[in-house]
Amino acid sequence: MADRLYMKDNPPRLITSKPGYNASPSLDYIYKTFDSDWFNGAGIRWMFRVYFSYGGVTRQNRTVMFPYALDHVPKYSWFWGGYNTNAKDATAPFSNFSQQPNKNLPMFNSAWQTAPGGGSSQTPNNSFRVYNDRCEIIDTLVAGVDKFGTLIVYQS
């Protein structure tokens, strides 16, 4: 029977391991399932859905305030798209899908060509900045239609 939980030392350290491997600081990474010395853990603190309403010729700059200020600038992921209240037809020509989406149910997707600072007429973010207490998205291209994106803020 392997000791799969290690929690000791000062400063303390928590390590868990895969079945058959004793949890210890010297255990190879691939056999650890968690190690509190991995500083860049991908625990999620918040997930936001940021909505941009169609602004005509008006820029739709957005500032997303965090629920509370952090003492550091957090790691984050950003992509256009995310949760949609309704699906759409899957409409590729020459396709023979086994079934079609149920348009009465929500769907998830993401847009592409959307690296922060890149942008296109469909993805109007020219500048994207994260601070300790907020995220700022600067639209220099003007959203052509209603748009939304998903922002994930991590614990590290």
Next chain:
Amino acid sequence: MSERLFLGQTQGRQLLRITPPGVNASNLTSRSSFSSDGDYLRVHAVVDQQLNRTNNYHWGDYSFPALGYLPMAFLSITHTSLNRVFYPNDRNPATTEMNNFWDWQLQDGHVWIYTTAASTFGGNYRARVLIFKNRADEFIGA
């Protein structure tokens, strides 16, 4: 000396929290390497398939075990002869092998991936979808 492990109640919350060196674990505004309050991306299913190809349109739809809610997912697309990840960050003509017209959507139990215009480069594409157990509809509206 920082308190790198906290187990108990702080600011009205019961939690286990572990922090990097120099960071107090009981300070909820600080970085953490583990927090029982936090959510984590948990892989539910992986789709790894070569897409169908008809007149240089690429498409496929695939099932995975339903969860009872709409899950989050990440998609990547590679050209099978080049083994480079194109989607989501690459584009034609910067990468001529890339098609600019990928679309995809996912519902509970099924995912659709397709191009809405023909590719000019030819060849086949491979799609990988990481489907997480995390709900797609648990977010803060902003």
